[in-house]
Amino acid sequence: MTAVAIPGVDNAPTTHQQLLSWVREVAELTTPDEVVWVDGSDEEWTRLTDRLVETGTLTRLAKKPNSFWAASDPDDVARVEERTFICSVDAADAGPTNNWVDPAEMKATMTELYRGCMRGRTMYVIPFCMGPLSAEKPMLGVEITDSAYVVTSMKIMTRMGTGVLEKFFDAEGNERDFVPALHSVGAPLEPGEQDVPWPCSDTKYISHFPETREIWSYGSGYGGNALLGKKCYSLRIASTIGRDEGWLAEHMLILKLISPEQKVYYVAAAFPSACGKTNLAMLEPTIPGWKVETLGDDIAWMRFGEDGRLYAVNPEAGFFGVAPGTDYHTNPNAMRTIERGNSLFTNVALTDDGDIWWEGMGEPPAHLTSWKKRDWTPDSDEPSSHPNSRYCTPMAQCPILAPEWDDPKGVPISAIFFGGRRATTIPLITESRDWQHGTFMGATLSSETTAAAKGKVGVVRRDPMAMLPFIGYHVGDYFQHWIDTGKRADATKLPKIFYVNWFRRGEDKRFLWPGFGENSRVLKWAVERIEGTAAAQETPIGYVPTADDLDLAELDAAREDIEAALEVDVEEWRAEVPMIEEWFDTIGEKLPTLLREELEVLKQRLG
Ligand SMILES: Nc1nc2c(ncn2[C@@H]2O[C@H](COP(=O)(O)OP(=O)(O)OP(=O)(O)O)[C@@H](O)[C@H]2O)c(=O)[nH]1
Ligand SMILES: O=C([O-])CC(=O)C(=O)O
Ligand SMILES: [Mn+2]
Numbered sequence: 001m002t003a004v005a006i007p008g009v010d011n012a013p014t015t016h017q018q019l020l021s022w023v024r025e026v027a028e029l030t031t032p033d034e035v036v037w038v039d040g041s042d043e044e045w046t047r048l049t050d051r052l053v054e055t056g057t058l059t060r061l062a063k064k065p066n067s068f069w070a071a072s073d074p075d076d077v078a079r080v081e082e083r084t085f086i087c088s089v090d091a092a093d094a095g096p097t098n099n100w101v102d103p104a105e106m107k108a109t110m111t112e113l114y115r116g117c118m119r120g121r122t123m124y125v126i127p128f129c130m131g132p133l134s135a136e137k138p139m140l141g142v143e144i145t146d147s148a149y150v151v152t153s154m155k156i157m158t159r160m161g162t163g164v165l166e167k168f169f170d171a172e173g174n175e176r177d178f179v180p181a182l183h184s185v186g187a188p189l190e191p192g193e194q195d196v197p198w199p200c201s202d203t204k205y206i207s208h209f210p211e212t213r214e215i216w217s218y219g220s221g222y223g224g225n226a227l228l229g230k231k232c233y234s235l236r237i238a239s240t241i242g243r244d245e246g247w248l249a250e251h252m253l254i255l256k257l258i259s260p261e262q263k264v265y266y267v268a269a270a271f272p273s274a275c276g277k278t279n280l281a282m283l284e285p286t287i288p289g290w291k292v293e294t295l296g297d298d299i300a301w302m303r304f305g306e307d308g309r310l311y312a313v314n315p316e317a318g319f320f321g322v323a324p325g326t327d328y329h330t331n332p333n334a335m336r337t338i339e340r341g342n343s344l345f346t347n348v349a350l351t352d353d354g355d356i357w358w359e360g361m362g363e364p365p366a367h368l369t370s371w372k373k374r375d376w377t378p379d380s381d382e383p384s385s386h387p388n389s390r391y392c393t394p395m396a397q398c399p400i401l402a403p404e405w406d407d408p409k410g411v412p413i414s415a416i417f418f419g420g421r422r423a424t425t426i427p428l429i430t431e432s433r434d435w436q437h438g439t440f441m442g443a444t445l446s447s448e449t450t451a452a453a454k455g456k457v458g459v460v461r462r463d464p465m466a467m468l469p470f471i472g473y474h475v476g477d478y479f480q481h482w483i484d485t486g487k488r489a490d491a492t493k494l495p496k497i498f499y500v501n502w503f504r505r506g507e508d509k510r511f512l513w514p515g516f517g518e519n520s521r522v523l524k525w526a527v528e529r530i531e532g533t534a535a536a537q538e539t540p541i542g543y544v545p546t547a548d549d550l551d552l553a554e555l556d557a558a559r560e561d562i563e564a565a566l567e568v569d570v571e572e573w574r575a576e577v578p579m580i581e582e583w584f585d586t587i588g589e590k591l592p593t594l595l596r597e598e599l600e601v602l603k604q605r606l607g
Pocket of ligand 1: 322
């Protein structure tokens with residue numbers, strides 16, 4: 001073995017042998033100029049952000065404390081699903097919804113890409129924990145990255161740094177396991193070469209090794225591809241851990257709904273990327289006396305508690321939210337969260353006085369610097385901000401954060417919402433008949449594609465449980481896992497499952513339902529169904545309210561629009577059936593029979 005002299009590689013603040021040998025191995029492969037063990041301190045943040053300002057990656061905002069603007073490479077703006085791989089030992093375990101490459105082959109390919117890839121750069125070692133540090137079994141990870149932007153983003157999005165390293169040993173002093181997550185932007189610097197503001201590579205791989213619980217990411221600096229605690233760990237790897245251990249890792253927000261009688265309900269909701277999780281999580285109810293508090297806006301880990309109820313924990317510590325469309329009317333609590341500073345804004349527009357701006361934030365200023373770093377005026381024919389531009393901000397700053405957000409026990413879920421973005425067919429809300437029917441609703445969830453992933457926008461695709469790009473194993477096994485979860489529980493203690501759609505449109509293409517804060521009316525109906533106090537119509541697709549069953553007091557919307565949003569159009573549903581059949585056919589033998597049976601029931605009910 002050749003000894004390399006890489007400064008910092010041996011100045012480790014830990015004696016964890018497994019971690020030390022992995023760090024040394026990666027340093028020898030990627031040959032950075034130095035290795036830095038990230039401590040997570042505020043001083044470190046200042047040092048890193050100063051350096052990122054110097055290199056042109058960040059611009060300090062005059063108008064928001066300790067906050068920065070970044071513009072990415074125009075080609076590195078979203079998750080790259082076609083470059084995302086589940087490298088299970090057996091191809092069959094990845095299933096029809098994932099790209100698969102043999103793990104040995106993928107490692108061979110990527111090892112060659114990683115060889116020398118950190119030349120001229122600093123290699124950062126970030127110990128992190130997904131979910132509360134005080135958990136009985138903390139969910140540990142270490143991200144190695146050559147991007148300081150990733151380090152600063154990870155400080156916002158996760159619990160990380162020296163405090164986490166203490167958790168790398170259990171009470172007996174034994175080494176705990178962690179998920180090794182390797183990331184490189186894939187842009188080595190030759191001696192004397194000037195760095196670019198957003199280094200990345202045309203070659204991109206986002207690879208997962210489910211059996212060995214490893215993540216290898218290369219070529220992208222964008223959040224969903226580079227902040228490896230998020231989608232890679234907390235969904236793709238965690239879903240396989242959950243399958244093995246009997247729990248669920250889901251693409252869900254977690255909110256706390258408080259009734260005027262001070263009764264508390266926790267709701268988890270799965271909507272595909274850019275379909276309204278953050279907005280619902282921070283909703284400001286328009287109906288008097290009701291209150292919402294936030295626990296999470298993107299990911300929920302759900303396990304059964306001792307009382308037999310399903311408890312949810314948010315593994316993250318920050319929000320990585322879609323910027324366009326966010327303002328004081330649609331999501332005032334997100335605006336208040338970012339006003340407090342300590343945030344990163346990527347691919348939004350920069351105002352001349354050092355603030356940020358994006359589409360949906362009211363009247364545009366006369367001049368902006370667009371996300372492409374070009375002059376922008378209201379006459380420009382391109383938007384000022386990329387549609388998948390994001391704010392990255394600490395959860396702790398959210399004014400309606402639920403005090404129990406960091407409780408390792410989690411919160412008991414009363415209702416699960418599945419939802420998508422559909423212009424037709426899917427009513428505003430439908431209640432499932434039982435867990436199995438609810439699982440069918442989730443399994444057949446469909447949505448129009450958005451800018452959150454590279455590719456065409458607005459195409460209807462099946463997005464089971466809003467997890468299509470995030471299930472770390474065979475989708476058929478995943479459905480079976482959902483069914484089994486229901487069977488393991490006392491049915492009276494399971495959350496009630498609902499299917500919602502805020503995005504149905506009228507003939508004039510307008511949204512029929514006003515959405516945002518008005519969604520509190522839908523939440524209210526759901527908990528009244530749980531309490532058995534609200535009425536509903538039994539329809540072929542489940543229980544649907546009439547306009548009279550919803551609290552529409554003071555709602556500024558046309559009654560016929562609400563009725564149209566609630567309509568169960570049997571013809572549209574008959575047209576939906578072949579699409580569901582086609583989707584089920586792609587799953588093959590592993591499709592649980594119970595879901596086929598649900599489809600038969602639906603067909604019969606539609607006549
Ligand atoms: N019409 C309508 N639009 C909504 C509603 N809720 C959210 N949106 C819009 O949907 C887009 C995405 O919303 P988010 O809440 O950021 O979506 P998300 O599910 O958290 O997205 P990811 O972070 O990508 O997982 C934004 O442009 C919102 O303005 C709603 O109730 N009605
Ligand atoms: O992962 C990302 O890049 C952002 C996100 O939440 C999603 O796409 O669902
Ligand atoms: Mn998401």
